[in-house]
Amino acid sequence: MTLTVQPHRESVGLKAGQLLIDGQWGPGTGGATWTHHHPATGEAVGEFAIATAGDVDAAVTAARGAFESGAWSNARAGKRIKVLHRYGELLRENAEQLRALQALDNSVPLSFSSTIYATSVEAAADVFDHHAGWVDKLGGQTLPPYQGGDHLAMTFREPIGVVAAILPWNAPFLLFAQKVAPALAAGCTVVLKPSEYCTFTVLRMVELLADAGLPPGTLNVVTGPGDPVGEALITHQDIDKISFTGSRAVGKRIVEASAGTLKRVSLELGGKSPALVFADAPNVGLAAATTIGAVTMGLSGQACVANTRALVHRDVYDEFIAAAHGMAAAITYGDPFDPGVISAPLINERQLGRVLGYIEKGKEEGARLVTGGERLGGDLAAGNFVAPTIFADVSNDATVAQEEIFGPVLAVVPFTEEEEAVRLANDTEYGLGASVFSADAQRAFRVSRKLRAGTIGVNGFQIEPHLPFGGFKQSGLGREGGLSSIEAFTELKSVYLPLTDELM
Ligand code: NAD
Numbered sequence: 001m002t003l004t005v006q007p008h009r010e011s012v013g014l015k016a017g018q019l020l021i022d023g024q025w026g027p028g029t030g031g032a033t034w035t036h037h038h039p040a041t042g043e044a045v046g047e048f049a050i051a052t053a054g055d056v057d058a059a060v061t062a063a064r065g066a067f068e069s070g071a072w073s074n075a076r077a078g079k080r081i082k083v084l085h086r087y088g089e090l091l092r093e094n095a096e097q098l099r100a101l102q103a104l105d106n107s108v109p110l111s112f113s114s115t116i117y118a119t120s121v122e123a124a125a126d127v128f129d130h131h132a133g134w135v136d137k138l139g140g141q142t143l144p145p146y147q148g149g150d151h152l153a154m155t156f157r158e159p160i161g162v163v164a165a166i167l168p169w170n171a172p173f174l175l176f177a178q179k180v181a182p183a184l185a186a187g188c189t190v191v192l193k194p195s196e197y198c199t200f201t202v203l204r205m206v207e208l209l210a211d212a213g214l215p216p217g218t219l220n221v222v223t224g225p226g227d228p229v230g231e232a233l234i235t236h237q238d239i240d241k242i243s244f245t246g247s248r249a250v251g252k253r254i255v256e257a258s259a260g261t262l263k264r265v266s267l268e269l270g271g272k273s274p275a276l277v278f279a280d281a282p283n284v285g286l287a288a289a290t291t292i293g294a295v296t297m298g299l300s301g302q303a304c305v306a307n308t309r310a311l312v313h314r315d316v317y318d319e320f321i322a323a324a325h326g327m328a329a330a331i332t333y334g335d336p337f338d339p340g341v342i343s344a345p346l347i348n349e350r351q352l353g354r355v356l357g358y359i360e361k362g363k364e365e366g367a368r369l370v371t372g373g374e375r376l377g378g379d380l381a382a383g384n385f386v387a388p389t390i391f392a393d394v395s396n397d398a399t400v401a402q403e404e405i406f407g408p409v410l411a412v413v414p415f416t417e418e419e420e421a422v423r424l425a426n427d428t429e430y431g432l433g434a435s436v437f438s439a440d441a442q443r444a445f446r447v448s449r450k451l452r453a454g455t456i457g458v459n460g461f462q463i464e465p466h467l468p469f470g471g472f473k474q475s476g477l478g479r480e481g482g483l484s485s486i487e488a489f490t491e492l493k494s495v496y497l498p499l500t501d502e503l504m
Helices: 006-012 053-069 077-093 095-105 121-132 172-186 200-212 226-234 248-261 284-300 314-329 349-364 418-426 441-450 482-487
Strands: 019-021 024-026 033-037 044-049 151-159 162-166 189-193 219-221 241-245 264-268 273-277 307-313 368-371 389-392 409-415 433-437 455-458 490-498
Touching: 006 095, 019 053, 044 095, 044 200, 053 162, 053 189, 053 219, 053 226, 077 095, 077 121, 077 172, 077 200, 095 121, 095 172, 095 200, 121 172, 121 482, 162 172, 162 226, 172 189, 172 200, 172 241, 172 482, 189 226, 200 219, 226 248, 241 248, 248 264, 273 284, 273 418, 284 307, 284 314, 284 409, 284 433, 307 314, 307 418, 307 433, 314 368, 314 389, 314 409, 349 409, 409 418, 418 441, 433 441, 441 455
Parallel strands: 162 189, 162 241, 189 219, 241 264, 273 307, 273 433, 307 409, 389 409, 433 455
Antiparallel strands: 019 024, 019 219, 033 044, 151 490, 368 389
8 A cells, every 4th residue: 555644735824835934834935835745755844834935134134133132031930940840831721732733844763752851742841841940040140359349240141142053953842942041041132044854843843933932033933945945044144052952963063153243153973873782781682672772762773862872792693683683684664643643754855865875885885684674665655665674794994883874773892801892982972962871880870971961871761851962073053951951051251340430
């Protein structure tokens, strides 16, 4: 039977996508549109407007006007807290529709989006609740006079201003929340650009913000591809900060583009995160299932922090590979609305070609293909499906062990000594995450401290709203989550105030 997602479009309430500028939804000024093709079926799912440079300028002007009006940044703290909490409730109330819209956008199956916390609507709602709690607690310091005498030295946290928030397509709930919640909690205004491969979900999330009571102009949306829409945004003179999640290549472009007006920048980029599986791992089968699961289930390895490199002690190497192989064989593909389907296709044909190219490179470079390595056919031939792929006996300097593939490909590298494992783990340009599987708590902590990565899981891994998340090295700049994230949407101001004329 041919796979189709068309019957879900109406029941989900998918409508043509528009821009949101100063509280008004509209098609923009250019008349150009983007047709979204479903990654599992190739079908045209819907259309949305492509913003022009003039639309982007209007959105930035609206955000600047809203910022200067103080309608949000100067509103009573109690009102802002209420809006953010109400929004969290609205997300929870609309979770089913949002998950369905996501399935139409990026084909992440409902079975996954309703069970895995980090990428769930519930996690996004929790992020808003968490940040609502900071609104009335963003304090500064009062310092004792350094030079003696009678004066006050104080610091204040002030909102950074107008933020450009740019999202990738893979985890819209969490990534929207990790940017918009701290930006709003800090009192900023926002121009948001969703990915062209995941727009409809984000537009619905934005609609709900107005229902929660966010004043018009506080958050504006421009839709369309990176070039021209993203480019118009990151090069705009009146943006104070760019908060970006996406690929390393675009991250570097954003750093360049920010130089003109010295915009503040935070970047959440890619990774090649290792799982270190020691011989004393409490359950090698579970370590293997967790590792290959993150590379194949749900997003089909299109997750920044997935452990796509497994460094496995030689004593448990065969056991690990056998368990990972068994788990790979259990991954199911197809209609994201089918409860029996647990994984997704690759997002587009470009990504499909890239992943298949890396698989060929792995074979050429001599890695042993344990399973997978090909595109799925039959009923799935119209989609961008690639079979779960495991390469064993991989050298850590091989391409498949060094580059972010963003597909269902696990590279397994053997090791013997703990020091060797740490060296291999750190031998990468990236540093987003890592997992350590060991029953020896001293070893687990010793190794965790030596790993050059932003988030380490010991015998398991979760992203939580209050825990900073981000990358060492080329995995990014700055952190999202917790207080450090809100502070990154503020400027720190020092005020010096003499209390007598003598010090003036
Ligand atoms: P991408 O870099 O291709 O696109 C991300 C966003 O940037 C999209 O909205 C895109 O339209 C926009 N963009 C593209 N070119 C632009 C330009 N010149 N100027 C401004 N904006 C531009 O990434 P993607 O394919 O959407 O997502 C996959 C990447 O995201 C992977 O590398 C993955 O590791 C990374 N990612 C990182 C995290 C994290 O938290 N560290 C989370 C999810 C994804």
